[in-house]
Amino acid sequence: MKKPVYKELVAASSRPMVLSILTGGESYGYEILKQVKLLSGGEVEWSDGMLYPVLHRLERDGLITGRWQLTDEGRRRKYYRLTDRGKGQLARDRAGWRAVHGALEMSWGGGRNV
């Protein structure tokens, strides 16, 4: 049983993570879930019930756009890609994250101990 990352941390990272994954090209929900797990070395696992609303929000806000696609096996997937607005948001999210991360690392010893 893996201890889950606490939900506020998921909330803080979901948008930049999804946007960032999409800088690598189109992707879809189920694949993004696996990407997150892979990128974190298995330490972070998202529930699909959390991801789909995130994707809908990002699309509603114009940060990503989606298109339905049928695979050869007959499965339907919704592929998303980053918009220009999404790229701008990602840059701001990354800056905000790093500001907070810097403050945390400072508080965790100010560069001396771990």
Add this chain to the structure above:
Amino acid sequence: MKKPVYKELVAASSRPMVLSILTGGESYGYEILKQVKLLSGGEVEWSDGMLYPVLHRLERDGLITGRWQLTDEGRRRKYYRLTDRGKGQLARDRAGWRAVHGALEMSWGGGRNV
């Protein structure tokens, strides 16, 4: 006008930040607010309306303990200090944060570009 850090990021960092600040010794709400600003180089500013409920939660959960103190000037302050439970929680929060941070940094270029 400073652009505020978005609220999910505040929610994710508030507990580890407060607990971490208290590893440096007792402190109180108003001072913690200034510490956060200082540690972030002025980039992160918390509202007091957000911090006080955080402190109450942490105390309720036994991660910190508070005591009222009167200063020489007649001001009342509530000083908080870290408990052993709080130290354990801080270690878990730090591990969780770093797991997510690592995944984000991976997604932000995999170690190559910025």
Add this chain to the structure above:
DNA sequence: TCGTATACCTTACATGACAAGGTATATCGT
């Protein structure tokens, strides 16, 4: 035929920041 993986979606609930309001004292400038 049954379980697992793939692939999407929704709702009820609890949590937590934000905005805005409140109380009170001390200090400093005019």
Add this chain to the structure above:
DNA sequence: ACGATATACCTTGTCATGTAAGGTATACGA
């Protein structure tokens, strides 16, 4: 004397968001 600002704490109403749990459907291997 008075007003503004800093210090120092608190609470309430509103909104956003994850979690848990449920749903639908197809493909594939045992």
